Amino acid sequence: MSKYIMIIDDSPTIRVSVEMALKPLGIxxxxxxxxxxxxxxxxxxxxxxEEIALCISDINMPVLNGIEFxxxxxxxxxxxxxxxxxxxxxxxxxxxGKDAGASGWIIKPFQAEDLVNVVKRFVK
Amino acid sequence: xxxxxxxxxxxxxxxxxISNLESDIVTLEENRKDQEIINRIFRYFHTLKGSxxxxxxxxxxxxxxxxxxLFDKVRSGDFDVDSDIIDILLESIDWIKxxxxxxxxxxxxxxxxxxxxxRINRYTGKDAADSAKSENFMSEVGxxxxxxxxxxxxxxxxxxxxxxxxxxIDPLMIIEDLSTLGDVVHNNIQLKRIPDFFVLDPEQCYxxxxxxxxxxxDEMKIRDVFLFVIDDNEIDIENVTDRYTDARQKSWxxxxxxxxxxxxxxxINDNDLDELINLQGDxxxxxxxxxxxxxxxxxxxxxxxxxxxxxxxxxxxxxxxRVESARLDxxxxxxxxxxxxxxxxxxxxxxxxxxxxxxxxxxxxxxDRVTREFQEQIMSIRMVPIGPTFEQFKRxxxxxxxxxxxxIKLKIEGGDxxxxxxxxxxxxxxxxxxxxxxxxxxxxxxxxxxxxxxxxYGTITLKAYHQEGSVYIDVIDDGSGIDAEKVRKKAVALxxxxxxxxxxxxxxxxxxxxxxxxxxxxxxxLSGRGVGMDVVKxxxxxxxxxxxxxxxxxxxxxxxxxxxxxxxxxxxxLVSLGETILIVPLLSVIETIQVKQQxxxxxxxxxxxxxxxxxxxxxxxxDRLFGIEANCKEPWEGLIVIVESEGExxxxxxxxxxxxxxxxxxxxxxxxxxxxxxxxxxxLGDGKVALIIDIHGLVQEIKKY
Amino acid sequence: MKLEGDVSIKKVKQVYSVLKDELKSSKDVVIDMxxxxxxxxxxxxxxxxxxxxxxxxxxELRLDGIPAGLNNTLALAGLVANTVQGGHE
Ligand SMILES: [Mg+2]
Numbered sequence: 001m002s003k004y005i006m007i008i009d010d011s012p013t014i015r016v017s018v019e020m021a022l023k024p025l026g027i028x029x030x031x032x033x034x035x036x037x038x039x040x041x042x043x044x045x046x047x048x049x050e051e052i053a054l055c056i057s058d059i060n061m062p063v064l065n066g067i068e069f070x071x072x073x074x075x076x077x078x079x080x081x082x083x084x085x086x087x088x089x090x091x092x093x094x095x096x097g098k099d100a101g102a103s104g105w106i107i108k109p110f111q112a113e114d115l116v117n118v119v120k121r122f123v124k
Numbered sequence: 125x126x127x128x129x130x131x132x133x134x135x136x137x138x139x140x141x142i143s144n145l146e147s148d149i150v151t152l153e154e155n156r157k158d159q160e161i162i163n164r165i166f167r168y169f170h171t172l173k174g175s176x177x178x179x180x181x182x183x184x185x186x187x188x189x190x191x192x193x194l195f196d197k198v199r200s201g202d203f204d205v206d207s208d209i210i211d212i213l214l215e216s217i218d219w220i221k222x223x224x225x226x227x228x229x230x231x232x233x234x235x236x237x238x239x240x241x242x243r244i245n246r247y248t249g250k251d252a253a254d255s256a257k258s259e260n261f262m263s264e265v266g267x268x269x270x271x272x273x274x275x276x277x278x279x280x281x282x283x284x285x286x287x288x289x290x291x292x293i294d295p296l297m298i299i300e301d302l303s304t305l306g307d308v309v310h311n312n313i314q315l316k317r318i319p320d321f322f323v324l325d326p327e328q329c330y331x332x333x334x335x336x337x338x339x340x341x342d343e344m345k346i347r348d349v350f351l352f353v354i355d356d357n358e359i360d361i362e363n364v365t366d367r368y369t370d371a372r373q374k375s376w377x378x379x380x381x382x383x384x385x386x387x388x389x390x391x392i393n394d395n396d397l398d399e400l401i402n403l404q405g406d407x408x409x410x411x412x413x414x415x416x417x418x419x420x421x422x423x424x425x426x427x428x429x430x431x432x433x434x435x436x437x438x439x440x441x442x443x444x445x446r447v448e449s450a451r452l453d454x455x456x457x458x459x460x461x462x463x464x465x466x467x468x469x470x471x472x473x474x475x476x477x478x479x480x481x482x483x484x485x486x487x488x489x490x491x492d493r494v495t496r497e498f499q500e501q502i503m504s505i506r507m508v509p510i511g512p513t514f515e516q517f518k519r520x521x522x523x524x525x526x527x528x529x530x531x532i533k534l535k536i537e538g539g540d541x542x543x544x545x546x547x548x549x550x551x552x553x554x555x556x557x558x559x560x561x562x563x564x565x566x567x568x569x570x571x572x573x574x575x576x577x578x579x580x581y582g583t584i585t586l587k588a589y590h591q592e593g594s595v596y597i598d599v600i601d602d603g604s605g606i607d608a609e610k611v612r613k614k615a616v617a618l619x620x621x622x623x624x625x626x627x628x629x630x631x632x633x634x635x636x637x638x639x640x641x642x643x644x645x646x647x648x649x650l651s652g653r654g655v656g657m658d659v660v661k662x663x664x665x666x667x668x669x670x671x672x673x674x675x676x677x678x679x680x681x682x683x684x685x686x687x688x689x690x691x692x693x694x695x696x697x698l699v700s701l702g703e704t705i706l707i708v709p710l711l712s713v714i715e716t717i718q719v720k721q722q723x724x725x726x727x728x729x730x731x732x733x734x735x736x737x738x739x740x741x742x743x744x745x746x747d748r749l750f751g752i753e754a755n756c757k758e759p760w761e762g763l764i765v766i767v768e769s770e771g772e773x774x775x776x777x778x779x780x781x782x783x784x785x786x787x788x789x790x791x792x793x794x795x796x797x798x799x800x801x802x803x804x805x806x807x808l809g810d811g812k813v814a815l816i817i818d819i820h821g822l823v824q825e826i827k828k829y
Numbered sequence: 830m831k832l833e834g835d836v837s838i839k840k841v842k843q844v845y846s847v848l849k850d851e852l853k854s855s856k857d858v859v860i861d862m863x864x865x866x867x868x869x870x871x872x873x874x875x876x877x878x879x880x881x882x883x884x885x886x887x888x889e890l891r892l893d894g895i896p897a898g899l900n901n902t903l904a905l906a907g908l909v910a911n912t913v914q915g916g917h918e
């Protein structure tokens with residue numbers, strides 16, 4: 001069974017930079033452009049027996065935002081860690097994320113090293 | 125992927141965001157209270173800030189931060205959008221564009237940025253010094269590594285809440301993380317808290333650690349390990365290094381008060397303050413900055429309203445997966461191979477006796493149907509709505525109207541009409557040209573309009589719709605229209621039309637698209653109408669489209685662009701020359717006629733021509749051009765297909781007309797030809813390759829002689 | 830019994846129920862850890878609690894074939910005898 005990290009952000013720049021930053025970890029990264037897109041991909045992956053080891057999710061996204069995504073995601077998956085990507089100006093969203101079931105957060109913009117350190121706290 | 129690739133991703137993303145922003149801002153100018161647009165603009169700045177920060181465009185990051193703050197205030201209703209804000213926004217976007225996409229003079233650019241920042245700050249209530257400081261915030265935090273000097277001992281008591289597993293957090297991993305910071309000299313798990321094995325709930329957490337660690341790290345680094353759990357678990361970190369006192373503690377006095385006030389107000393909590401003080405390090409002023417940053421946090425109520433709105437939106441929007449268009453092109457090429465394979469199977473079947481072929485034909489029939497459906501599905505993936513292309517003209521119309529002292533409204537209809545992606549990418553320029561012409565030469569100034577009894581503001585309508593397997597785009601203005609008689613006179617004067625030519629009004633108007641039709645010579649309302657219109661027509665014909673013009677003097681003009689639904693399939697007319705079958709794109713065909721011998725002649729400088737309703741049309745002999753054998757040697761023996769490109773009409777001699785059918789274009793590079801007159805090839809049912817004539821290229825080729 | 834791969838909260842109910850049966854039916858419980866890649870706190874506390882229970886019942890619960898890479902984690906979880914050890918070897 002293969003493991004994936006999923007990055008959910010409406011900004012392709014953020015998605016690509018996360019993928020690049022995590023490359024040294026050797027865990028494949030999947031991209032989704034909003035919460036709904038992520039849920040769709042995850043349910044497809046499930047049918048193939050593929051597992052998400054960690055979701056990294058932006059908060060402010062169209063269609064289905066980060067908080068809504070976590071709430072939906074947690075209905076089917078109680079234990080997989082979800083880290084929210086947020087900016088320093090959105091500290092109150094961290095609490096909302098936690099309330100919805102988030103495991104941690106990363107402040108944008110981030111250094112690749114910081115991101116890797118956070119990911120290492122959730123993925124062995 | 126490397127940094128350059130990331131930068132490219134960022135550039136593309138910013139282009140898209142900026143184009144959306146421009147359109148939204150112009151709409152906002154008209155609907156200043158539209159909360160949905162305000163929220164969207166906020167998100168665009170927010171996203172642009174985030175991604176520019178990631179790729180290291182520091183100036184853009186800092187600047188969009190201000191714009192984000194401005195819109196945060198707008199969306200929380202702190203103040204209304206006024207024309208000053210609209211100006212700031214548009215100028216800001218111009219600044220971002222020049223900063224990102226052009227080589228800028230850094231002093232000039234910084235000057236403009238500073239000016240705009242000051243104007244923004246007038247709304248957000250920050251002074252310049254504040255903004256300068258907050259701009260420094262991120263870089264300093266980023267540099268913090270948390271390695272102090274000397275050896276320290278910390279005692280950590282960590283009691284995790286019982287439902288922590290449901291947050292996706294593994295306390296054991298946190299403890300492991302901690303252990304990497306130094307040497308664990310004592311580790312004790314409180315076993316008493318763990319219930320009897322036979323009654324415990326294995327999904328609840330009962331773990332409490334007491335750990336003493338010897339480390340070179342400072343307390344912040346230790347805290348950092350517990351960052352995600354410190355707020356809602358009992359985490360107690362105590363520096364137990366003998367007699368260790370933090371000398372800096374005293375100097376924090378005044379700042380601490382500021383922090384305490386904020387705690388009282390419930391804006392931050394104890395743990396936040398601890399973090400803040402740690403972030404502050406040795407420097408004095410930064411706690412204030414950090415708190416300013418936190419003060420910018422978006423108000424809860426508005427955010428919830430935003431979420432509500434997005435909930436409604438997500439019911440409408442469809443989730444998508446992005447695919448490189450090159451992959452789709454590959455699919456289309458592969459499909460072409462399948463079609464060829466099928467054709468050869470069909471041929472095989474023809475060679476069999478009836479009984480044998482019956483079964484194969486039946487199977488092939490099913491396969492044909494699936495292939496056709498497959499083809500339609502692939503094509504539909506390439507289809508994108510034209511709406512965003514239309515939207516991007518809002519700003520253009522606004523700016524051009526202002527510059528020419530006119531009042532113009534841009535109306536958009538049928539934005540959800542879908543076209544092939546390639547067509548969308550290439551239709552923007554011609555449309556812009558047409559709109560520009562409507563503004564410059566169609567729409568009258570307000571006083572002229574008033575005198576004519578028209579509304580003071582002119583209207584340009586962009587309208588897209590599907591009809592009979594084609595896509596139509598109408599560019600309509602309610603301006604002064606075009607005087608057909610003047611066009612005719614000019615066309616005759618330019619030698620484009622015979623003085624006695626009996627041609628329709630439409631044909632006369634189409635002269636506007638002739639190269640060189642427009643000159644500096646000003647003819648009333650006509651002045652400049654044709655500027656670049658030949659280019660427009662060429663661009664559209666390159667897309668296998670056509671363009672026509674309808675106008676009523678004094679009332680307005682309509683330019684109708686007809687485009688194929690897709691570039692990979694064409695409606696083709698099959699014609700024969702001897703044994704050869706050629707395909708003429710139906711879009712270019714005006715009519716098929718027979719000519720009388722007396723209507724054929726040779727004209728000095730033009731070669732062979734035929735006279736069709738008073739107009740001379742050059743004759744093309746494909747047999748000579750392609751070096752093939754034709755049955756009919758004289759124009760009056762066979763048929764003439766009249767085609768049109770770039771306003772030029774040609775008569776193509778053919779032996780016979782075979783029929784019409786949909787043609788899947790197989791890319792020509794698999795076949796050998798250097799002729800511009802051939803745009804591709806297709807495989808016919810009998811397995812024969814038929815070449816597709818490129819009328820546009822043919823016209824070019826003829827002109828060379 | 831044998832544990833394998835990433836053994837985590839996602840499998841804890843299963844591990845718990847097998848372990849319950851083992852504790853009730855067998856005399857000594859030996860858990861083959863040789864195929865384990867990682868364990869988390871949820872698994873650790875079940876093993877910890879089971880160890881205590883086994884002792885109470887006069888039985889022995891033993892972790893067998895512990896991979897070297899897992900030693901530090903198990904020590905931090907109080908699952909190997911020496912609970913005091915350095916993070917750096
Ligand atoms: Mg976002």
